[in-house]
Amino acid sequence: MINSSILFLLLLLIIGYIANNQSLMIAVSFLLIVKLIGLDTKIFPSLQKNGINWGVTVITIAVLVPIATGEIGFKQLLDSLRSPYAWIALVSGISVAIIAKQGLSLLANDPHITTALVFGTILAVSFFKGVAVGPLIGAGIAYLLMKMVKLIS
Secondary structure, three states: OOOHHHHHHHHHHHHHHHOOOHHHHHHHHHHHHHHHOOOHHHHHHHHHHHHHHHHHHHHHHHHHHHHHHOOOOHHHHHHHOOOHHHHHHHHHHHHHHHHHHHHHHHHHHOHHHHHHHHHHHHHHHHHOOOOOOHHHHHHHHHHHHHHHHHHHO
16 A cells, blocks of 8 residues: 555655756665665664754765875865955854754754754755755754744734
């Protein structure tokens, strides 16, 4: 019997196909396979609990590869700091990391916000060629905006 979660995943698979988004299609296919072979109760809780941290680790590894290969070293770092754009990038990197930290706690403590953020990310990935780091950054931005709304009211 096909339940609503499988139908929802199939819909996302179709959206991924229409949008030609390989990452979404791979992610949905993986989840469908795990669910259909009955390993969802063993795998999903761990993925839900640790998946974002694993994903951040994989992204961090990818970003650090140029350092490991020697393409980027201390000379390039020092040279880049002479550029005003590098300083903007430095401040942006710090800001995003701090904002995302607040987003992690929001995602952990507010499930209905998580649903909206995940759906927003799926839409952005599918139709606007976005990248699926959105829930974490989106949660951080949502956290900041919610704090601002509380201050105003």
